[in-house]
Amino acid sequence: MSAIKRIFVANRGEIAVRVIRTCRELGIETVLGVSEADRDTLGAKLATRVVCLGPARATESYLKVDTVIEAAKGTGCDAVHPGYGFLSENKALAEACAENDLVFIGPDPANLEAVGDKLTARGHAEAAHVPLVPGGSVKTLEEAKELAVEVGFPMLIKAVAGGGGRGMKRVDRPQDLPGLFDLAVSEAAAAFGDGRVYLERFVTVGRHVEVQILSDGETVLHVGERDCSVQRRFQKVVEEAPAPRLSEGFRRSLCEAAVKFARHIGYKSLGTVEFLVDVEREEFYFLEMNARIQVEHPVTEAISGLDLVALQIGIAEGAPLALAQEEIRVRGHAIECRINAEDVFDDFHPSPGRVTQVWFPALPGLRVDTHMQPGAMVSPYYDSMIAKLIAWGETREAALDTMQRALSACALEGVKTNVALHAAIVGDPDFREGGVDTNYLAGLLPGLITEEDAA
Amino acid sequence: MSGLTRSDIDDIIRLVEASNFDELRLEMGDVKIELRRGGGVTMQDVPQAPVAAPAAVKQEAAPAAAKSETPAGGGKDVPSPLLGTFYHAPKPGADPFVKPGDEVKTDTVIGIIEVMKLMNSVPAGIDGIVTEMVAPNGELVEHGETLIRIKPL
Numbered sequence: 001m002s003a004i005k006r007i008f009v010a011n012r013g014e015i016a017v018r019v020i021r022t023c024r025e026l027g028i029e030t031v032l033g034v035s036e037a038d039r040d041t042l043g044a045k046l047a048t049r050v051v052c053l054g055p056a057r058a059t060e061s062y063l064k065v066d067t068v069i070e071a072a073k074g075t076g077c078d079a080v081h082p083g084y085g086f087l088s089e090n091k092a093l094a095e096a097c098a099e100n101d102l103v104f105i106g107p108d109p110a111n112l113e114a115v116g117d118k119l120t121a122r123g124h125a126e127a128a129h130v131p132l133v134p135g136g137s138v139k140t141l142e143e144a145k146e147l148a149v150e151v152g153f154p155m156l157i158k159a160v161a162g163g164g165g166r167g168m169k170r171v172d173r174p175q176d177l178p179g180l181f182d183l184a185v186s187e188a189a190a191a192f193g194d195g196r197v198y199l200e201r202f203v204t205v206g207r208h209v210e211v212q213i214l215s216d217g218e219t220v221l222h223v224g225e226r227d228c229s230v231q232r233r234f235q236k237v238v239e240e241a242p243a244p245r246l247s248e249g250f251r252r253s254l255c256e257a258a259v260k261f262a263r264h265i266g267y268k269s270l271g272t273v274e275f276l277v278d279v280e281r282e283e284f285y286f287l288e289m290n291a292r293i294q295v296e297h298p299v300t301e302a303i304s305g306l307d308l309v310a311l312q313i314g315i316a317e318g319a320p321l322a323l324a325q326e327e328i329r330v331r332g333h334a335i336e337c338r339i340n341a342e343d344v345f346d347d348f349h350p351s352p353g354r355v356t357q358v359w360f361p362a363l364p365g366l367r368v369d370t371h372m373q374p375g376a377m378v379s380p381y382y383d384s385m386i387a388k389l390i391a392w393g394e395t396r397e398a399a400l401d402t403m404q405r406a407l408s409a410c411a412l413e414g415v416k417t418n419v420a421l422h423a424a425i426v427g428d429p430d431f432r433e434g435g436v437d438t439n440y441l442a443g444l445l446p447g448l449i450t451e452e453d454a455a
Numbered sequence: 456m457s458g459l460t461r462s463d464i465d466d467i468i469r470l471v472e473a474s475n476f477d478e479l480r481l482e483m484g485d486v487k488i489e490l491r492r493g494g495g496v497t498m499q500d501v502p503q504a505p506v507a508a509p510a511a512v513k514q515e516a517a518p519a520a521a522k523s524e525t526p527a528g529g530g531k532d533v534p535s536p537l538l539g540t541f542y543h544a545p546k547p548g549a550d551p552f553v554k555p556g557d558e559v560k561t562d563t564v565i566g567i568i569e570v571m572k573l574m575n576s577v578p579a580g581i582d583g584i585v586t587e588m589v590a591p592n593g594e595l596v597e598h599g600e601t602l603i604r605i606k607p608l
Contacts, residue, residue: 036599052597053538061598066571067538074540074595096571 011083244434
């Protein structure tokens, strides 16, 4: 493996700018693939060269594996960075890169296969002795009663052949189990032609805590955890690192479990292992692994001082990690707010349009990752995230204060944004206390919107 | 100088002259060459030894008058429907699908765009006379890039 000289950036928006930024620092040339809608973006202006992949729709541009490969080869690139989303965890792209002498800046196809399918990933977690949500398949009511002792209540009875949220029954008390079990089995048989069911513990109070992994194939390291519990309809809104209110022992077990999982599947590259933390029982369960750089990676960079994109490129070049676990130190606290072009008071509908003004104050401890410029078009074809504000402080309090100042001072005009929502979260006493669970934001919203309407 | 002979330089000059390019900057090991159409050839030994960067070639659109063979010129741009390698002919050595002066119909094939070994025929899209071959043969074209120009009938 040799030094990468020219990277094809197969993504858009803020992450394209992020990758290009590190490449500019390292003296690596970049070729950005854009759709027709993204020809005039900041990324297009900063890349060494730009080529148009296709029309605005992602399926006709960013998601076309053949076009991306053709563009990367045709512009003399030796590597492809897939960003996040789009084709970042697409096995076909990773394979096509390998077949066409292009370095895929991510894990190999075998790794992608191991973690791409949730069930396969869970199988690996089990084999690696990493805790999973307690549960299992059962054939009879007797087996269900037996397993219920371990699984506990409330629990879910799920149809093995079900999916998309269908075929699930929630059982709150042991006495409800026999009736609901029989119902679940007959409904599953009727709806899916397969009466098999399995039980799974239902975690009522859960936190989403994930661990950043770095591996060069031999050395597997972690760079601490992130808490991403502030979510709306399973979309992350605010993330932070470290995760507040976790005991040192718990934090360490979590990170070690993540490393164990990554090592077990022979993972090579940068990745994140996601866990569900059962707050009441003080246990954690493996959820899945994301084999890509994540949106919220800046909070980890803020507390560790590392450039994760640079490390990811180095791993892809075949260089061994020049880091030992003991050398990775985290300091202070970081929070990230995802600024979206959306109308908070109209069910969060995306608010595309032309940004007339975009300005963020230069505060100590504030980092802004964005592709916005005055005059930029926020088009309706892609997700609505337009900027990430990342605030770092020696303490969580200090980070929150800096974020509050940034949200008050910033100027974003021309489109509606969720800045007011973030200001409400960051100012909320419950959030300030730290350690909120995944029910938090849904609980905060109704009160928020009524207030604003009344104002 | 590392590895480049006088004959190599002559070849490079000839290739650039025959192309649409106006400028070439080439770094090989510790030699740097700059070629500019109408200007001279500059060569220098780069003092440090950087990692050899691949050639940074600037492609300037050649003036239409120099390339167009029909006096009428002009015509509507036919944009590329795909990103890929544009070929003027069905296969190497064969006659091109069209040349300036040819009359074409909407569905006349005017070229092929190859994407990962898959050949895609490009139709003219309008009835008219081909006025100019804009995108060079065998080169990467992006989505929306002008392939040829056709004067509508």
